[in-house]
Amino acid sequence: SYVLTQPPSVSVAPGQTARITCGGNNIGSKSVHWYQQKPGQAPVLVVYDDSDRPSGIPERFSGSNSGNTATLTISRVEAGDEADYYCQVWDSSSDHPGVFGGGTKLTVL
Amino acid sequence: QVQLVQSGAEVKKPGASVKVSCKVSGYTLTELSMHWVRQAPGKGLEWMGGFDPEDGETIYAQKFQGRVTMTEDTSTDTAYMELSSLRSEDTAVYYCATGVRKPTYYFDYWGQGTLVTVSS
Numbered sequence: 060s061y062v063l064t065q066p067p068s069v070s071v072a073p074g075q076t077a078r079i080t081c082g083g084n085n086i087g088s089k090s091v092h093w094y095q096q097k098p099g100q101a102p103v104l105v106v107y108d109d110s111d112r113p114s115g116i117p118e119r120f121s122g123s124n125s126g127n128t129a130t131l132t133i134s135r136v137e138a139g140d141e142a143d144y145y146c147q148v149w150d151s152s153s154d155h156p157g158v159f160g161g162g163t164k165l166t167v168l
Numbered sequence: 169q170v171q172l173v174q175s176g177a178e179v180k181k182p183g184a185s186v187k188v189s190c191k192v193s194g195y196t197l198t199e200l201s202m203h204w205v206r207q208a209p210g211k212g213l214e215w216m217g218g219f220d221p222e223d224g225e226t227i228y229a230q231k232f233q234g235r236v237t238m239t240e241d242t243s244t245d246t247a248y249m250e251l252s253s254l255r256s257e258d259t260a261v262y263y264c265a266t267g268v269r270k271p272t273y274y275f276d277y278w279g280q281g282t283l284v285t286v287s288s
Contacts, residue, residue: 092274094213101263101278102205102213108270145213149272154230157203157215157273 061150063160070166077133079163081146084127089148091129093122096162097142105144106131133165141167170194172264172279179285185252188282190264192245201267202247203275204238206260214260216249218267254286 064082071077081091091109094102104113106122109129119134133140146160175189192200203218217228217238226238237250247264262282265275 090270090272090274094275096213101281102265102275103278104274104276107268107274107276113276147213147215147274149274151272155215156227157205157218157229159205159213159215162212 060153060155061148061158063146063148063158065144065146065160065163067161068164068166070168071133071136072168073136073138075136077136077140077165079131079133079144079146079165081129081131081160082127083129083148086127086129086148087125089124089150091122091124092147093120093131094145094147095140095142096145102145136165136167138167141165170200170266170277172266172277174262174264174279174282177283177285179287180254182255182286182288184254184286185250186254186284187248187250188262188264188284190247190249190279192247195245197240197242197245197247201269201273202238202240203265203267203273204236204249205263205265205275205278207263207281208257208260211260216262218273220269222269251284254284256286258284259286260284 093106096102109124110122121132143162145162171193173191204216239248264279266277267273
């Protein structure tokens with residue numbers, strides 16, 4: 060089945076830009092979705108279809124996808140952005156089509 | 169606005185089965201594509217399966233084939249996920265989530281999660 064690889068952790072100072080990567084074979088040919096999960100809470104969709112934001116998600120959250128890497132970018136990071144972030148794709152040709160990355164813990168210093 | 173409310177925590181013995189419910193409000197279940205995702209303690213998200221309205225079929229991850237059954241009661245707008253032959257590795261929080269296919273699935277609304285603990 061398709062594999063998504065994320066760095067276990069990313070650290071950034073408040074006000075700076077955080078970039079969280081999601082690697083996969085030719086991931087640029089797939090639609091990538093991103094979720095934020097805070098401790099004890101359900102995941103929240105923050106970016107879908109590579110770069111679209113659901114209503115209510117700040118413009119500070121953006122996404123891109125090309126080649127073998129998709130990236131979630133969080134600009135002007137705030138303390139409240141500290142969370143786990145997961146990328147996800149749907150691989151229709153697989154016997155396990157719903158695929159999540161292993162998750163990245165974003166720490167705001 | 170879709171709201172998903174799940175049933176409460178469960179403690180089960182190895183070999184038993186568990187059935188988790190997910191009550192929908194704000195929409196009817198027939199308008200939605202319901203999926204189930206689980207998360208073991210301290211681990212990442214794992215997709216288990218979901219209903220594909222385009223095909224009219226439920227898709228299960230091969231890992232859970234033969235052990236999981238996802239059903240829906242449209243009269244009460246409640247979805248169910250039953251997992252059998254439980255083992256300690258099935259200890260996890262189980263989430264229901266609505267899937268949007270545009271054209272590939274993502275999950276826009278999530279239940280609050282149900283903790284299932286498997287222990288002798």
